[in-house]
Amino acid sequence: MSAVGVKELKNRLTYFLQRTKQGEEIIVTERGKPIALLQPIKTAQHAASIEARLARLAALGLVTQPSRRTRKTPKPIKIAGPPISQAILEDRR
Numbered sequence: 001m002s003a004v005g006v007k008e009l010k011n012r013l014t015y016f017l018q019r020t021k022q023g024e025e026i027i028v029t030e031r032g033k034p035i036a037l038l039q040p041i042k043t044a045q046h047a048a049s050i051e052a053r054l055a056r057l058a059a060l061g062l063v064t065q066p067s068r069r070t071r072k073t074p075k076p077i078k079i080a081g082p083p084i085s086q087a088i089l090e091d092r093r
Helices: 006-011 013-021 050-059 084-092
Strands: 002-005 026-030 033-038
Touching: 002 006, 006 013, 006 026, 013 026
Parallel strands: 002 026
Antiparallel strands: 026 033
8 A cells, every 4th residue: 555645646647546456555645644545446345425336336347337328307298188187087987
């Protein structure tokens, strides 16, 4: 496990992400104090958000995330004339 400052992490992000992919955990520090832990998603123990949990499950191959955006809810169609409920009641008589 190694430590890296925020400025160096920002400047060399790709390098540290490659090291993380290889299984290394990296402590991110700000002015010498640890503030975050960069670790492979497959080995993450406790994820707080639902997005992080789903990403971990996807990395483990247990779920498949959607490959495209979800469809928008269609707009309701307005139909002229009497309500359908009235037509049903008349049909029952």
